[in-house]
């Protein structure tokens with residue numbers, strides 16, 4: 001059985017002050033997660049997590065990450081703007097973009113962030129737009145299938161990201177001639193991984209690559225960037241990831257490959273998003289309709305605008321009906337939002353307790369790629385974000401959108417005045 005990070009009564013209390021729908025984040029859980037990650041990699045003195053801003057780009061949450069010692073992983077101009085405003089600078093920022101506009105590279109260079117270069121052709125593009133830095137990271141794509149113990153975990157051969165091994169070797173040589181002196185290597189081969197051997201397998205691939213590249217080019221390698229990809233238990237039967245096991249297994253690969261090699265020493269960097277905030281957020285929504293046709297539909301005041309993962313990926317998000325936590329799940333419902341899109345369903349054929357109009361539902365695990373992915377289809381407005389602080393108080397950390405926000409892009413004219 002999946003539990004919420006706070007009890008149903010508390011959430012109902014919050015609904016008295018803040019209208020539904022809203023995302024609610026758990027400060028305590030977020031802080032504990034960062035600490036656990038850092039402890040798991042404390043054997044590596046240069047370990048650094050760069051929180052993937054795109055997972056939950058709220059400045060209040062980024063402040064918490066900052067206080068816990070994290071950097072940020074940005075991928076766009078506006079994400080860099082948030083980072084700059086919050087005082088992230090230089091090697092606190094990893095800029096992992098792709099199909100990068102010129103102005104984004106220029107901005108990232110102005111902030112002296114670490115550039116994570118997606119393609120060989122971007123070397124000249126970066127040279128013309130910001131210049132080649134002394135420290136630079138290169139994104140690797142090994143192609144083919146990515147397997148762990150024979151099972152396919154991802155398909156890098158189909159992914160648009162990164163460079164081939166041969167391109168990386170040429171990139172290191174070319175960049176060295178252009179003034180780069182220290183290198184990092186990055187790869188992101190599979191997402192939402194519940195296999196604890198993902199990071200260890202990826203680390204081993206990147207460690208081997210670095211030892212070879214160092215032998216071939218003589219370049220100095222400073223870090224590996226294992227990127228994101230650690231999964232969270234969305235389904236009741238999923239198990240939370242064992243960070244201690246992951247950290248220890250990466251260390252095993254490090255001791256086996258890096259320590260006895262001429263490279264000797266590397267920093268470990270991560271760009272986790274989902275692991276950092278995913279389980280520490282919920283979407284709270286109220287039941288406004290029940291409809292019985294060929295199926296039983298529960299209509300709620302949130303929709304795919306607030307959480308797109310079910311519509312986009314068919315993703316499972318657990319649902320708790322507040323106050324009915326112990327009631328038998330003897331009804332089968334589709335839980336739907338109000339978009340004119342039949343895939344606007346938070347759950348399909350889900351067994352839940354009997355639901356009445358006015359019930360409050362908590363949709364679990366919306367803290368990453370939840371609010372952030374939202375859009376304004378059907379003129380629907382995006383919800384507020386609230387923070388449940390460690391002392392039990394609640395702070396609004398983003399207000400809900402109003403029609404004025406929706407119409408703001410017509411402020412250059414008076415057509416809607």
Ligand SMILES: *Cc1c(COP(=O)(O)O)cnc(C)c1O
Nearest residue numbers: 052096227228229271272273274
């Ligand atoms: C999305 C992304 C991440 C974060 O991935 P999670 O699955 O949320 O951990 C990290 N790095 C890059 C480059 C990404 O695109």
